[in-house]
Amino acid sequence: MNLFKIIFSWWNGQTLGTFLQTLVYGNMVGKDRYGNKYYQNKNDTKRWVIYNGIVDASTIPPEWHSWLHKIIKTTPDQVKFNNFNWQKEHKKNLTGTNQAYVPQHEKKLPYKRWQPK
Numbered sequence: 001m002n003l004f005k006i007i008f009s010w011w012n013g014q015t016l017g018t019f020l021q022t023l024v025y026g027n028m029v030g031k032d033r034y035g036n037k038y039y040q041n042k043n044d045t046k047r048w049v050i051y052n053g054i055v056d057a058s059t060i061p062p063e064w065h066s067w068l069h070k071i072i073k074t075t076p077d078q079v080k081f082n083n084f085n086w087q088k089e090h091k092k093n094l095t096g097t098n099q100a101y102v103p104q105h106e107k108k109l110p111y112k113r114w115q116p117k
Contacts, residue, residue, distance in 0.1 A: 014050045022050065030075045034059045034092070038067065038075070058093035 014022065025046075026039040035052030036059060047068050049060060060068070063076035072079060094100045 018048070018050065022048075030064075030077055032061050032064050032076075034061075036060060036064070038064060056092060061090045 022039055025041045026048075027042060028037055028039050030038045032038070037050045037052070038047070039050065040047045047070070049064070049068060051059065061076075063072075063079070063081055066072045067075055
């Protein structure tokens with residue numbers, strides 16, 4: 001990774017501080033389907049994620065979110081989650097992209113708007 005990006009940007013992965021903390025104290029415990037890497041310290045008192053690319057919390061799948069916030073103790077690859085037929089696959093937030101949801105209906109008002117003269 002470019003040293004300039006590590007030192008001066010937080011939106012492109014990890015900062016210098018996170019890099020050093022991960023190097024000294026980090027123990028990688030897993031990786032999700034988006035390429036995000038998950039770490040914990042030796043005592044499991046701190047857990048963190050290093051994003052693959054731009055920092056976007058919506059790229060964290062629900063099962064890894066549960067692990068990060070200590071809702072579950074073991075990593076998601078060791079837990080059997082119930083997948084129901086009504087559940088949809090996790091997607092990151094697409095707001096601000098050309099794939100964002102935009103409603104295609106016209107709003108009809110039951111009154112005429114006031115227009116200044």
